[in-house]
Amino acid sequence: MIAFVEGSIGTKEEEERIKAVRANSQYLITIGACATAGGLQALRNFNNTKAWTAGIYAHPQYISTLDTATAIAQHVRVDLELWGCPVNSHQVLSAIRALLFGVTPVQDHDKLCSECKRINVVCVMVTKGVPCMGPVTRTGCGVLCPRYDRDCYACYGPAENTNTDSLTHRFKELGLTSETIARRFFFINNGAPAFAKAGQMVSTAD
Ligand code: SF4
Ligand code: SF4
Structure with a gap:
């Protein structure tokens, strides 16, 4: 069953x-x-x-x-x-x-950015300067938000081997406050260890 x-x-x-x-x-x-x-x-x-x-x-x-x-x-x-x-x-x-069919289902752990590149979606972070969570989010949604010119808000949770420090740094360069960045990690998947840790680090850094 x-x-x-x-x-x-x-x-x-x-x-x-x-x-x-x-x-x-x-x-x-x-x-x-x-x-x-x-x-x-x-x-x-x-x-x-x-x-x-x-x-x-x-x-x-x-x-x-x-x-x-x-x-x-x-x-x-x-x-x-x-x-x-x-x-x-x-x-x-x-x-x-x-x-x-008696086969173990495959789990996708790749990052959303990889899927963007594979299907030629123009990067909204590079072209519009919006804070896209794609670099740390697992793929699987078909790049739904960037396809429609919107930033990803990480509803698919963390990908494997995420570099949340680097993304935090990039968001700061884009002008986001620590509080706003923390909220990006403390969203739907705040309970995922990688996002919980990143959110806590950025909110206690200042
Ligand atoms: S739009 Fe987002 S998910 Fe796509 S390549 Fe740019 S940062 Fe990555
Ligand atoms: S927010 Fe969810 S549906 Fe939209 S691009 Fe990110 S993972 Fe995909």
Whole structure:
């Protein structure tokens, strides 16, 4: 049986449920940024969840939640992670097809910039000076944003061997403040270790 899991682990019940899902699955695939990196809600891991809950809800005593929102892989073994917010249907179908043929699906770890070059998309960081996250983001989306003249905001999470220091330096040259740069790392995939570390480094550097 193949289990497809969306969403992060944010409550005690979810902690228990994911163990039962794992026990009943031969293959477990996480789908999307929340399941794979904790999602936007993982920002609470850097803060005081109880204080946030009290600041947002009129009756926080009815909110039952863990102090953290974490990725599925922090709780059970994950066989394949599909990044993206949202994931791309081609990735899901090719993973299913591979599994039906008894083949291990291939994970793409390459950087988005490489895909830009392969399909001849003009670089928006070079030509327009916009702060594109492509140099540290994994490929898989088909270069959706740069194709339409927009900078990537890293919804596919970190690529392998990312040089976040170098990108931070480039963003500073483009005139971004440390706070703005930190926010670029502390976005949808803030829970991914490479982005969490980069965000913390730039926000404590000044
Ligand atoms: S547009 Fe972005 S992803 Fe594409 S080459 Fe330039 S920096 Fe890299
Ligand atoms: S270009 Fe970046 S932000 Fe846009 S869909 Fe692809 S990974 Fe996500």
